[in-house]
Amino acid sequence: MGTLLEQTHAPRAESPTIQLDAIVIGTGIAGLYQLYRLREMGLQVRAYDTASGVGGTWYWNRYPGARFDSQVEVYQYWFSEELYKAWKPSERFPAQPETERWLNFVADRLDLKKDIQFNTRIVSAHYRENDGRWTVTTEVGEKIDTQFVLACCGMLSAPLVDRFPGQSTFRGEIHHTGLWPKNGVELKGKRVAVIGTGATGIQVIQTIAPDVAAMKIFVRTPQYVVPMKNPEYSQADWDRWASQFHDLKKRVRSTFAGFHYDFENRPWAELTAEQRTEVLEKFWDDGSLSMWLATFPEMFFDESVSAVVSDFVRNKMRKRLRHDPKLCRLLIPEDYGFGTHRVPLENKYLEVYLRDNVEGIDCRATPIERIVPEVRRHPDLGRQGARGRRYHPCGRLRRRIWRAEPNRHPRSRRPLVEGSMEEGDSHRNGPPGARLPKFVHDRRTARTFGGTLQHDNLSAAAGRLDHRLHRLRANAGQAHGRGHPGVRRQLGEAP
Ligand SMILES: Cc1cc2nc3c(=O)[nH]c(=O)nc-3n(C[C@H](O)[C@H](O)[C@H](O)COP(=O)(O)OP(=O)(O)OC[C@H]3O[C@@H](n4cnc5c(N)ncnc54)[C@H](O)[C@@H]3O)c2cc1C
Numbered sequence: 041m042g043t044l045l046e047q048t049h050a051p052r053a054e055s056p057t058i059q060l061d062a063i064v065i066g067t068g069i070a071g072l073y074q075l076y077r078l079r080e081m082g083l084q085v086r087a088y089d090t091a092s093g094v095g096g097t098w099y100w101n102r103y104p105g106a107r108f109d110s111q112v113e114v115y116q117y118w119f120s121e122e123l124y125k126a127w128k129p130s131e132r133f134p135a136q137p138e139t140e141r142w143l144n145f146v147a148d149r150l151d152l153k154k155d156i157q158f159n160t161r162i163v164s165a166h167y168r169e170n171d172g173r174w175t176v177t178t179e180v181g182e183k184i185d186t187q188f189v190l191a192c193c194g195m196l197s198a199p200l201v202d203r204f205p206g207q208s209t210f211r212g213e214i215h216h217t218g219l220w221p222k223n224g225v226e227l228k229g230k231r232v233a234v235i236g237t238g239a240t241g242i243q244v245i246q247t248i249a250p251d252v253a254a255m256k257i258f259v260r261t262p263q264y265v266v267p268m269k270n271p272e273y274s275q276a277d278w279d280r281w282a283s284q285f286h287d288l289k290k291r292v293r294s295t296f297a298g299f300h301y302d303f304e305n306r307p308w309a310e311l312t313a314e315q316r317t318e319v320l321e322k323f324w325d326d327g328s329l330s331m332w333l334a335t336f337p338e339m340f341f342d343e344s345v346s347a348v349v350s351d352f353v354r355n356k357m358r359k360r361l362r363h364d365p366k367l368c369r370l371l372i373p374e375d376y377g378f379g380t381h382r383v384p385l386e387n388k389y390l391e392v393y394l395r396d397n398v399e400g401i402d403c404r405a406t407p408i409e410r411i412v413p414e415v416r417r418h419p420d421l422g423r424q425g426a427r428g429r430r431y432h433p434c435g436r437l438r439r440r441i442w443r444a445e446p447n448r449h450p451r452s453r454r455p456l457v458e459g460s461m462e463e464g465d466s467h468r469n470g471p472p473g474a475r476l477p478k479f480v481h482d483r484r485t486a487r488t489f490g491g492t493l494q495h496d497n498l499s500a501a502a503g504r505l506d507h508r509l510h511r512l513r514a515n516a517g518q519a520h521g522r523g524h525p526g527v528r529r530q531l532g533e534a535p
Contacts, residue, residue: 055182060084062188063176065162067152068096071192072143073117076150078190087152088178090161094147096194098139101240103217104227105247106136109239109329109385112273113281114300118289123149125282132328133270133385165189203235206410217244229253235408237263239384249392257393260403262371264353264378268385269327301334308338308345320352332383339379346377353378360390367393370400 061083064074071087072094078085091099108115112129126149127142134142147153161179168175176184199218207214215225217240228251234241235258242265245257281288288300295302305311305319316336323331338345354372361367371390393400 057183057185058086060086060184060186062190063088063162063174063184063186064190064192065089066096066192066194066197067091067094067147067156067158068098068192068194068197069117069143070194071096071190072147072150072152073119074190074192075152075155078188079152079155083188085155086184087156088160088162089156089158092158093140093144094153094156095140095143096192097196098136098143100197100218100220102136102220102222102224103215103240103244105243106217106220106240107243108133108135108139109268110299111328114288114292114298117146118292121285124285128275128278129273131270131272133268204408204411206412209413210411211413217241227252232256233258237261239263239382242384242386242389245392246387246389249395249398253397255392255398257398257400258403258408259370259400260407261381262373263381263384264350264373265357265384265386265389266324266329266331266353267327268387269325270387296337297329297333299329299333301328301330303334303337305334305336308336308342316348317352320349324352324356327385329383329385332379339377343377346380350378357390362394364394367400370402 062078062085064071064078064085064087067075067087067089071089075085075087089096093099111132112134113132116124118124123146127145129142130138147156160182162176163179164175164177166175167173172187174184174186174189176186176189178184196218199216201216201219202208213225215221227248230252231254232248232252233256234245237245237257237259238261241257242263245255249255291300292298306315308316311319320331320335323335336345336349339349340346350373354374357372358368361371371393392398
């Protein structure tokens with residue numbers, strides 16, 4: 041696995057300091073506009089971006105299923121009516137390739153690229169008190185002397201690339217959605233794990249599920265989700281939006297979220313239960329973020345309102361999950377209210393978990409501990425559960441450990457154990473009724489079993505430990521006698 045970060049261009053020979061009035065860092069939506077405005081003001085300005093093209097978010101996020109959650113008629117530049125009318129989006133929530141094309145269209149139309157230096161990372165900017173100017177340095181040592189620095193670096197443009205211990209040792213491929221390769225990634229027929237179920241994870245999961253051989257989804261924070269309705273836009277649709285340009289421009293500046301809808305229903309307190317449900321159903325059917333940002337603002341301030349709205353969404357989700365208690369526990373939020381997190385729009389995301397090739401793993405119960413170099417198959421892993429679904433065996437290990445050490449709660453977030461597992465190990469190999477000994481909790485002792493433990497191999501590791509315990513007991517009897525202090529310590533019997 042190579043580096044997850046795109047390389048900027050090679051070092052140049054010592055070059056003279058570049059003199060500018062202003063520099064713009066980043067050429068996403070914000071940077072392009074700033075470059076345009078500053079140039080219009082007659083300033084000597086240049087924009088820099090680590091990327092090799094414009095678009096920012098819409099340049100980097102090429103992952104399968106990447107698309108808007110905002111409606112295209114409002115995710116727009118409002119400074120130019122001509123620009124607004126010249127681009128004809130194909131659907132209500134366009135996908136990444138179309139959005140990247142749109143931003144290239146904007147950059148070309150405004151002739152911005154001649155003032156952009158791509159493949160260049162800005163690494164420092166120092167303000168000089170003596171003359172009120174900045175010294176800016178690029179990664180390859182170029183120096184820029186400028187009066188103004190406009191940081192349009194984006195709020196989501198710095199990916200977390202080294203998140204898990206052992207990640208760099210993994211022998212398979214690891215891809216970050218925010219650094220998705222331009223040539224794509226072949227996932228068809230592969231075994232894939234997806235870590236994260238925010239708006240991006242959801243888009244990836246629902247898109248690749250039909251193609252991959254098997255998918256494990258690591259779910260830590262379940263999300264309230266709203267099904268997206270994404271009709272195609274015809275020329276007539278766009279003519280209609282274009283004819284409303286001035287109204288829309290005024291409107292988006294006055295609404296709560298900058299969209300063309302707003303909280304305009306009668307106050308919650310004035311409505312009957314039936315009327316409230318009617319409003320919620322109407323916005324649910326709209327298939328947009330209006331369910332979040334145009335229903336009842338009271339849900340953000342009043343717990344009782346939040347409870348009713350959250351339950352409305354939970355019920356919709358339960359139905360789609362066919363009331364499967366395990367999936368509902370895994371995927372339906374219970375500890376925060378609807379709308380207090382960014383609400384993802386989705387397309388058959390929940391139904392993915394009903395597929396035979398998909399297994400959801402509860403990372404709140406069993407947090408990811410580390411990534412090991414290679415995946416080993418194990419007969420005890422992911423055995424077929426009810427209705428042919430695979431289930432995760434960690435819960436059993438937790439319960440067994442808890443029995444052996446009752447002071448420790450089974451949902452403790454502390455990593456349980458490190459150890460190795462081998463092909464063919466199984467808890468069934470241990471003697472019937474064998475209980476996990478205390479030393480399992482001592483990480484130093486556990487390491488004597490060597491290697492590291494994969495998140496989803498806990499049950500197998502338990503089996504291996506049981507098996508070793510069995511052998512230790514047998515050896516203790518034969519070679520040393522049960523009184524040997526070393527053996528008794530390992531058996532958890534010595535103080
Ligand atoms: C997958 C995804 C979907 C989204 N969908 C929506 C949506 O539907 N609606 C919505 O309103 N918002 C959405 N967003 C938020 C989105 O980030 C913003 O809408 C918007 O695109 C941000 O634009 P920006 O110009 O501020 O930053 P960005 O688009 O992030 O651009 C920042 C640029 O700065 C560059 N940069 C950063 N640091 C440096 C440096 N040191 N040197 C050189 N270059 C640097 C980066 O390479 C990047 O190209 C989404 C975000 C993501 C990730």
